[in-house]
Amino acid sequence: MPFTPIHLGPGLAFKALGGRHFSFMVFGGAQVLMDLEPLIGILQDRDVLHGVTHTGLGALVIGSVAAVIGKPISTMVLRWRKIAHPPLTWLAAMTGAYVGTFSHVLLDAIMHADMAPAWPLLRGNPMLDLIGIDPLHLACLVAGVVGLPMALMRAKAQARSSG
Template sequence: MPFTPIHLGPGLVFKAIGGRRFSFMVFGGAQVLMDIEPLVGILRGWDVLHGYTHTVPGALVIGTIAGIIGRPISEFALRLLRIAHPPFTWASSFAGAYVGTFSHVALDAVMHADMTPFWPLLAGNPWLSAVSIETLHLICFAAGGLGLALVGGQALARRANGTPPR
């Protein structure tokens, strides 16, 4: 299924580590952009759903697009929702975008046989079934729980110290 929310779990860990240097919003947007090709493939009945976009070069292109459009879209959404936030930088936008697209390729490579993640350098998918799909999902859910706990703990500590959000 395209647009799987379990990809967001590892993103929360990156947010906890990167703070304001990592945009979780752009990370999430990059996940959606990555799965436009599989969605179109499902609707059109393609045999290969995870084609060029699910390769390292595809992740680079989509990450660049996500980084460029992610900052203004995220700033607009935060302003529209009246959510206070620290200054949004291009570096945080591109960090979220590239971590989003490259992690997407890595996670999907473990579970989708129609992928060739290292195209054009390597045929096939050497990561296929590196772990079971159940284990992969468990890792993503555990990362989400860890990331949520870390981000929440950091927010509580900042509130207690009176420091601004990261």
């Protein structure tokens, strides 16, 4: 299923680690951009759903797009929703975007046989079934369950120190 929320678990863990240097909003936007190709493939009944966008090269291109459009969109949404937030830097946008796209390729490569994550250098998917789908999903869930409270505590501490 495209736009799987399971990718957000590791994003919360990265937010806990990166704090203001990691944009979770841009990370989430990058996840959606990554799965536009599979969505189109599903709608067109294609055999290969995870093509060039689900490669290292695709992650680099989509990450760049996600950073460039994600920073102004995220800044606007935060301002519109009146959510107190430190200024969203280009570093935070790029970190969120590239961690988002490259982690997406890694996680999907473990579970989707139609991928060639190292294309054009290698054909096929050497990461397929590296671990089972259930342990993979559990690891993503645990990353989110652990990352969310840590990210919230870090944000509160940063707000106290700056305010």
